[in-house]
Amino acid sequence: MDDDDHLHLRLKAYEGRPAAVSGAGRDPVNAPMIRHWCEAMGDANPAYTGPGAIAPPTMLQAWIMGGLSGHAARAQAYDELLALLDEAGCTAVVATDCEQEYARPLRPGDEVAFDTVIESVSRRKTTKLGVGYFVTTRTEIRAGGTLVGTHRFRILKYAPAAREPHPEAAEAATTATAATGNTPANGTATRNGTATAVTEARQPELRPRPVVNRDNAGFWAGVRDHRFLIQRCAVCDTLRFPWLPGCNACGSAEWDTVDAGGEGTVFSYVVMHHPPFPAFSPPYAVGLIELAEGVRVISDVVDVPYDKVRIGMPVALEFRVYDDELTLPVFRAREGAA
Amino acid sequence: MKAGDELPPLEIAVTRTLIVAGALASRDYQDVHHDPELARRKGSPDIFMNILTTNGLVGRYLTDCFGPAAVLRKVAIRLGAPNYPGDVMVLRGRVEEVDGDTAVVRVTGDNGVGRHVTGTVTLTLPTGIGE
Numbered sequence: 001m002d003d004d005d006h007l008h009l010r011l012k013a014y015e016g017r018p019a020a021v022s023g024a025g026r027d028p029v030n031a032p033m034i035r036h037w038c039e040a041m042g043d044a045n046p047a048y049t050g051p052g053a054i055a056p057p058t059m060l061q062a063w064i065m066g067g068l069s070g071h072a073a074r075a076q077a078y079d080e081l082l083a084l085l086d087e088a089g090c091t092a093v094v095a096t097d098c099e100q101e102y103a104r105p106l107r108p109g110d111e112v113a114f115d116t117v118i119e120s121v122s123r124r125k126t127t128k129l130g131v132g133y134f135v136t137t138r139t140e141i142r143a144g145g146t147l148v149g150t151h152r153f154r155i156l157k158y159a160p161a162a163r164e165p166h167p168e169a170a171e172a173a174t175t176a177t178a179a180t181g182n183t184p185a186n187g188t189a190t191r192n193g194t195a196t197a198v199t200e201a202r203q204p205e206l207r208p209r210p211v212v213n214r215d216n217a218g219f220w221a222g223v224r225d226h227r228f229l230i231q232r233c234a235v236c237d238t239l240r241f242p243w244l245p246g247c248n249a250c251g252s253a254e255w256d257t258v259d260a261g262g263e264g265t266v267f268s269y270v271v272m273h274h275p276p277f278p279a280f281s282p283p284y285a286v287g288l289i290e291l292a293e294g295v296r297v298i299s300d301v302v303d304v305p306y307d308k309v310r311i312g313m314p315v316a317l318e319f320r321v322y323d324d325e326l327t328l329p330v331f332r333a334r335e336g337a338a
Numbered sequence: 339m340k341a342g343d344e345l346p347p348l349e350i351a352v353t354r355t356l357i358v359a360g361a362l363a364s365r366d367y368q369d370v371h372h373d374p375e376l377a378r379r380k381g382s383p384d385i386f387m388n389i390l391t392t393n394g395l396v397g398r399y400l401t402d403c404f405g406p407a408a409v410l411r412k413v414a415i416r417l418g419a420p421n422y423p424g425d426v427m428v429l430r431g432r433v434e435e436v437d438g439d440t441a442v443v444r445v446t447g448d449n450g451v452g453r454h455v456t457g458t459v460t461l462t463l464p465t466g467i468g469e
Contacts, residue, residue: 026365033363040359040391042350043398047406057410058397061390065365092380093368095389099414129381160381 007088011121011133014081018117019137023073025063025112029055029143034108037062054105060141060149061098063112078118081135082157089159090132097136097154103147110143119152126275132158161278207279207322216243218257226319228260228329230295241295262317264291264331266301269309285309289331291317300330339441345403345431350395352387352449354423360391387421392455396445399429400459404441411440412460419452427454439463 027033034055038048041056048056055063066072085091106112122134139151212220219242222229231240233247234254246253267290273283285306290296301309302320315331322328350356361371369376371388378384396415401408421427427449434442439462447455 036359037363037394040356040363041394041398043394043401045398045401045406047401056394056397058390058393058413059364061393062364067365068367094370095417097414097416098389098393099412100393101412102410105409160379 005124007084008121008123008133010084011081011135014077014118015120016117017077018075018115019078019081020071020073020114020116020139021075023064023071023114023116025114026065026067026069027063029063029106029108029110029112031108033062034059054107055110057102057105057149058100060100060102060106061151061153063106064114064139064141064151073114075116078116078137081118081121085133085135085157090130090157092130092132092158092160094129094156094158095153096134096156097152099152100149102149106143106148110148112141112143112148114139114141116140125156126277127156127158128161128276129156130158130161132156161276207326207328208277209326210328215245219243222257223319223327223329226327228262228291228317229257230260230291230293231255232258239293239295241291241297258293260291260293260317263334264289264315264317266290266309266311266313266315266331267296268311269301271306271309283307287315287331289315297329300328302330302332304333339433339436341433341435343433345399345433345443348399348402348429350427350429350447352421352423352425352427354385357385357387357391357421357423360394361388364388364390364394366390382420384422387454389415389417392417392421392447395427395429396447396455396457396459399431399445400443400461403431404461404463407463407465409462409464410459411462413457414459415445415455415457417455419449419454421449421454422451425449425451431459434458 031053034048034053037056037059043056047054116137116139119136119138124131124133134154134156136152136154139153140147141149141151210220219229231243232255233240233250233252234256235252236247236250238247238249239258240248247255266287268288269285271283271285272280276282283306285301287299287301287309288296289299301315314334316334317329318332319327320330358372361367366388368388370380370382371385374384377386393413393415397410397413400410427447429445429447431443431445434444441461443459443461445455445457445459446453
């Protein structure tokens with residue numbers, strides 16, 4: 001599934017290379033910055049004030065931030081890595097993980113030095129924020145030549161997903177529970193390389209294309225003419241769907257087709273909540289429809305709320321045109337439906 | 339203090355001021371932490387709290403609970419649902435293990451959107467933790 005993730009191979013080559021070399025904190029550890037931090041955090045810990053004050057340990061990263069003047073020590077390898085991601089459309093960034101270990105406290109007057117290594121780059125991930133890559137760096141921070149702490153940091157560089165029109169949906173779309181590194185890889189990846197896949201992920205209206213091959217071309221030709229063709233074995237008359245080269249019942253390769261009458265019932269269904277795919281807005285129901293002829297097809301139950309789809313619901317076939325190149329058979333609730 | 343003990347929860351009002359003050363105090367000038375319009379262009383409904391502020395709040399929560407003598411040794415956090423202005427985050431902690439003067443605490447922070455943060459904090463108390 002990730003074989004087309006060519007960008008990942010290029011990004012992975014940066015693992016182990018430096019992200020910052022011989023960096024120096026912009027300012028020595030100092031009481032005013034500590035006070036500003038404690039004011040912002042509402043932290044009244046007396047250990048952070050007075051003559052024997054230490055800096056709040058969780059302030060570790062603040063001492064090595066580039067701020068508005070940027071990172072003088074940033075290594076070329078890291079700039080290249082980020083540029084590759086920018087070029088692929090992954091222009092937005094969000095931090096997802098921070099792991100710090102404190103060897104000894106920092107105190108006002110300490111001059112901070114640091115080195116950062118690119119530890120790992122994930123495969124392409126689909127998250128609620130968009131499609132992107134997790135980049136993990138590890139920084140060692142020293143003062144007076146002694147290690148004071150280590151700082152592992154993970155960011156998601158991503159192509160922002162298009163925003164939903166509804167405020168609630170937008171909120172859900174940016175709920176970065178998906179940005180945890182545990183989300184499945186992009187299942188809608190194309191064969192055309194990562195940049196293309198990312199671009200496609202940013203066009204929410206474009207539905208995935210069916211895979212048309214020699215065995216099922218006749219079915220999709222029928223759909224274009226708004227006909228739902230079921231294969232019928234020419235020897236034993238057994239109907240089959242989806243289309244296959246041979247008969248499951250007798251093994252014969254001879255077949256013809258019959259037109260589905262269009263009546264069916266919901267045999268089963270699932271409701272998709274996660275992961276989100278660009279062309280679809282979760283939650284939505286995916287139906288397994290049993291046609292009156294006895295064969296079953298996975299399809300949409302249209303114009304029925306996802307939580308109103310029920311097993312046994314009578315449905316009727318219709319054809320929906322999604323764009324110039326895509327017509328799909330879908331099913332609408334029939335009279336008598338709950 | 340023993341494994342299984344729950345720490346008293348801490349409610350944090352996620353104001354716009356806290357988000358911006360935390361971003362500036364941590365020298366984080368990423369636009370998504372102070373500029374709503376640019377945050378929206380990146381797919382977010384509003385500005386949101388940066389990870390350094392969450393880290394600072396988790397540190398504060400632990401030292402508030404254990405007192406100024408407590409020494410933070412490790413803080414590892416993972417972010418989930420963002421902290422947007424107007425929300426309230428409730429930090430909770432549970433002691434996972436105690437070994438001599440060292441305790442490991444599991445921390446969560448939930449807001450109106452979901453779980454903002456999960457984390458593990460290791461701290462030591464020179465005066466002892468066992469009693």
